[in-house]
Structure formats: structure tokens, C-alpha cells
Amino acid sequence: MTERLAFHAVTCARGGRTLFEALSFAIEPGGAAVVTGPNGVGKSSLIRVAAGLLAPASGSVEGPAARALMAEASALDSDKRLRDALRFWAALDESDDPHGRVARAIAATQLSPLAEVPVRLLSTGQRRRAALARVVASGAPVWLLDEPANGLDDASVGTLETLIADHRAAGGIALIATHLPIDVPGAQAIMLGGAA
Amino acid sequence: MTPLLALITRDLRRAWAGGSVTYTLAFFLLVTILFPFAIGPDAALLARVGGGVIWAAALLAALMPVERLIGPDAESGVLDQFAVRGLSMASVAAAKIVAHWLAFGPPLMLAAVIAAGLLDLSGATLLKVEIGLLIGTPGLAALAVATSALVSGLRGAGAVAGLVMLPLAVPLLIFGAGSIDGGFGAVKLLAAVSLLLLAGAPFVAGAAMKAGMD
Numbered sequence: 001m002t003e004r005l006a007f008h009a010v011t012c013a014r015g016g017r018t019l020f021e022a023l024s025f026a027i028e029p030g031g032a033a034v035v036t037g038p039n040g041v042g043k044s045s046l047i048r049v050a051a052g053l054l055a056p057a058s059g060s061v062e063g064p065a066a067r068a069l070m071a072e073a074s075a076l077d078s079d080k081r082l083r084d085a086l087r088f089w090a091a092l093d094e095s096d097d098p099h100g101r102v103a104r105a106i107a108a109t110q111l112s113p114l115a116e117v118p119v120r121l122l123s124t125g126q127r128r129r130a131a132l133a134r135v136v137a138s139g140a141p142v143w144l145l146d147e148p149a150n151g152l153d154d155a156s157v158g159t160l161e162t163l164i165a166d167h168r169a170a171g172g173i174a175l176i177a178t179h180l181p182i183d184v185p186g187a188q189a190i191m192l193g194g195a196a
Numbered sequence: 197m198t199p200l201l202a203l204i205t206r207d208l209r210r211a212w213a214g215g216s217v218t219y220t221l222a223f224f225l226l227v228t229i230l231f232p233f234a235i236g237p238d239a240a241l242l243a244r245v246g247g248g249v250i251w252a253a254a255l256l257a258a259l260m261p262v263e264r265l266i267g268p269d270a271e272s273g274v275l276d277q278f279a280v281r282g283l284s285m286a287s288v289a290a291a292k293i294v295a296h297w298l299a300f301g302p303p304l305m306l307a308a309v310i311a312a313g314l315l316d317l318s319g320a321t322l323l324k325v326e327i328g329l330l331i332g333t334p335g336l337a338a339l340a341v342a343t344s345a346l347v348s349g350l351r352g353a354g355a356v357a358g359l360v361m362l363p364l365a366v367p368l369l370i371f372g373a374g375s376i377d378g379g380f381g382a383v384k385l386l387a388a389v390s391l392l393l394l395a396g397a398p399f400v401a402g403a404a405m406k407a408g409m410d
Contacts, residue, residue: 014410051280053409069280073273077206079213088206092199092281 004028005050005063005142005173012045013057019045020192022059029141032164032174032184037192043177046192047071047146050175063173066093068140070148074131078120082111082130085119090137098137105137108163110156124151129159136163142173149180157182199283200291207295216261217299221307224257228311239316246315247325247376250308254329254372255365257304258336262357265296265344266401270408279409286402293334293341293397300340301333321376328372328386335368335390338397345401349408368393 006026012019019042027033035043048054050061051069076085083102090098090105106115109129114122122130128151135143143164149157161183164174176182211217231249232242269275278288305326312322343361347353371378371386 048409051276053276053279065282067280069276071273071276073271073276075273075277077210077274078272079210088202089277092202 003062003064004031005175006061007050008060008062010049010056010059010061012042012049012054014042014045014054018057023190024059025188025190027173027175027188029171029173030168032168032176032187033190034182034184034187035175035177035190035192036179039179041193043179043192044071044146046190047144047175047177050142050144064141066138066140067142067144068093068135068138069144069146070131070135071146074119074127074134076119076127076130076134079118081116082106082119082122083115086130086134086137089134093138093140101137101139102133105133108136108159109133110159125153125156128152129156132160132163136167141171143167143175145174145176145178147178147180148176149178149182199278199281200287203278203288203291204295204298207292208298211261211295211299214264216264217303220257220260220300221303223260224253224304224307225311225314227253227256228314232315243316243318243321246312246317247321248373249315250311250325251328251332251369251373253311254304254308254333254336255362255369258300258340258365259354259358259361261296261300262340262344262347262361263354265292265341266405267344267348267353270348270405275405276409279406284402285405286398289341289345289401289405290398292401293338293394296341297334297337300337301329304333305329324376327383328375331383331387332368332372332390335393336365338393339364339368342393342397342401342404345404345408348404364393 004026007023009022009024011021025033035046037043045054049056051067083106086102087098090102106112109132111129111133114126119130132148148160152160164184167174176184228249235241279285308325308329339361343357346360347356350356367389371382371389374382375386
């Protein structure tokens with residue numbers, strides 16, 4: 001049902017420095033790729049290129065237009081209640097049943113007891129789970145996750161792994177940049193800065 | 197709901213709930229009150245300079261919310277999320293200008309009525325001031341959003357914002373205050389300046405926001 005996400009010889013340069021060169025890979029529907037490498041090697045930049053926020057110096061990215069991004073910042077309004085903050089984005093993503101999608105995403109990320117709490121009162125880990133809930137509620141076929149396991153406890157990492165597996169089982173694509181071990185069965189490994 | 201309409205509603209709600217509107221109006225009235233203290237309680241003199249005072253106060257008050265218009269959204273990743281959803285930053289900026297004007301223009305025009313009372317302006321002068329504000333505040337709002345996008349991410353953004361914005365707002369001040377005794381020609385020039393700012397600001401702000409994402 002969905003197309004694949006493919007990088008064609010993508011070169012990314014920032015501040016005059018080449019981060020990675022002629023990177024090509026493709027993720028089929030139901031597939032996943034995990035990007036690893038030391039700090040500053042361009043993992044986040046790769047995710048931002050995939051999200052279309054950063055123009056590659058050369059090469060191109062093709063794939064479904066609807067992509068959900070989880071980056072460092074949660075992008076949830078801090079003075080709103082968690083449920084309302086998530087509904088704001090869910091309403092923009094797809095017209096059908098945004099409230100239901102948010103309710104399911106909150107339950108799936110175990111945030112149900114916090115749904116009425118203003119976002120500013122959430123802890124670091126809870127905020128990461130809230131950002132994950134935003135991605136889950138988006139219904140987008142492509143998930144772009146930048147360090148999704150940061151600040152999560154072991155149980156929450158388990159939840160994250162389950163959610164990624166469910167998303168892939170439904171034909172979704174996941175591109176994950178992480179320096180923490182996340183169990184994503186059968187994922188392609190993209191090692192940046194390994195040879196340099 | 198379309199994304200831009202949702203953004204306007206959200207920004208408008210934040211401006212009211214976050215106190216931005218109240219602070220701006222309080223500051224505007226405070227500046228107008230300062231002039232009688234400085235010039236003295238000569239009612240005839242105050243009535244003569246009052247229109248200009250209101251325009252100068254409006255310009256200074258327009259600076260108040262500048263730091264909060266774009267910076268927090270760039271930092272919290274909200275702009276990134278709009279970009280991922282395929283919205284151009286210029287259209288996001290246009291929506292932010294609309295939201296900012298709604299939170300700034302009409303309340304300022306109401307506060308100008310109070311200021312006119314404090315400065316003993318005649319009804320005819322007040323009417324000219326209000327017409328000028330109606331035409332000029334959209335340009336001022338557009339300039340505020342563009343400035344906010346340009347300085348977002350800088351340290352001491354508020355101080356830099358004043359230096360960027362006030363010189364560019366001088367034409368609005370000249371033709372706005374000039375329209376009070378200058379007649380219809382000044383109103384037309386005020387409208388021209390306001391329109392120019394409105395037409396250009398979304399693209400300037402959009403380019404600055406896009407550059408900030410790199």
C-alpha cells in the first residue's frame with residue numbers, strides 16, 4: 001500500500017564540512033533501518049534530510065509524502081494539556097477521527113494517567129513518550145525517529161520497540177537514529193563514520 | 197481544519213492566555229501617560245501633540261511581543277513539524293502575521309480611545325488616529341513577525357529586535373502621525389507603506405525561518 005523510502009547518493013554537508021557522502025539505501029514497506037555512529041557524525045542530519053528539513057548537498061530522497069518526525073524537541077505546547085497538545089497535530093495529519101487516534105496513541109505509550117496534565121509538568125522521559133505518541137497518532141507511513149530512546153527507562157524502551165514492530169507489521173517504515181541499543185528485528189544497519 | 201487556520205487559532209489563544217495582549221496594552225498606555233508627566237499638564241499642548249504620542253507609543257508597544265512570536269516555536273520544533281507536513285515557511289509566517297494582528301491591532305485601537313481621553317484629544321482627531329491605526333497596524337504586525345524571525349535564536353534577541361524594527365517602522369510613524377493633520381495624501385502613503393510591509397514580510401520571515409532550520 002505504501003511506497004518505499006529511498007536515499008539516492010545523498011551527500012550532506014553542514015558548515016562546510018561533509019558529514020556523509022553518496023549514501024544510498026532503500027527501506028521497503030514493513031522495513032526499518034537503524035543509523036548508528038559516534039556523536040557528531042551526522043545521524044540527526046540524516047533524519048532531517050529524510051524529513052525534508054535539510055536540503056542534501058547532492059542526491060535525492062524519495063518516498064511517501066506523509067512522514068512523522070520525532071526529533072530532540074517534542075513540539076508540544078507546554079501550557080496545553082497533553083491530550084489537547086497531541087490533538088492539535090493529529091487534527092492536521094488526517095481528517096478521520098483525530099480524537100480516537102490520540103486516545104489510542106496515549107494508551108499505547110502508557111500516558112493515560114497524564115492525559116489531563118499540562119505538558120510543562122511532564123518529566124523528560126514522559127515528554128519523549130508524548131513525542132512518540134504524536135508520531136503514533138499521526139498515522140503517517142514513515143516514522144523518522146531521532147534518538148527515540150533518550151531519557152526512556154527500560155520499560156519504555158520495551159514499549160518503543162513494540163510500537164515500532166506494530167507499525168512495521170501494518171506496512172509502515174521506520175528510520176531510526178540512535179546511540180542506545182534498540183531491538184529492531186531485521187533492520188538494516190547504517191553505520192555512519194565507521195570507515196573514516 | 198486547515199493547518200493555517202489551526203495555527204492562527206492556536207497563536208491567537210496563546211497571545212491572550214499568555215498575557216501578551218495585556219502586557220502590550222499596558223505598556224502602550226504607560227508610554228502615553230509618560231508624556232503628560234514630561235511635557236506638563238498643558239491641555240492645549242497635549243491635544244496638539246497627542247496624535248503623535250499615540251503613534252510613538254504604538255510603535256514601542258509593537259516591540260513588546262516580538263521575542264515571543266517566532267523564537268519559542270523555532271526552539272520547540274513546532275516550525276519543523278509544520279515543515280514536515282509540507283507547509284512552506286512563508287505561509288506559516290503569513291498565518292502568524294494574521295494571528296499577531298488580531299491580537300495586536302484591534303486591542304490597540306480600543307486602548308487608543310483611552311489614551312485619547314488621557315491626552316484630551318478631540319473626537320475628530322481620535323477618528324483620524326483610529327483610521328490611521330486600522331491601516332497602519334497590519335504593516336506593523338507584519339514587520340514584528342519578520343523581525344522576530346530574523347532575530348530568533350540570537351542571544352539578547354529583544355534588544356536586537358528594537359534596533360532592527362524601529363528604523364523600518366519610521367515610515368509608518370511619519371505617515372501615521374502625518375495623516376492626523378496631513379489629510380488624505382498621508383493616509384494613502386500610510387496604506388502604501390503598510391501594504392509593502394504586508395506583502396514582503398511573509399517572504400522575509402519565511403526565508404529567515406528556513407535558514408534557522410539548517
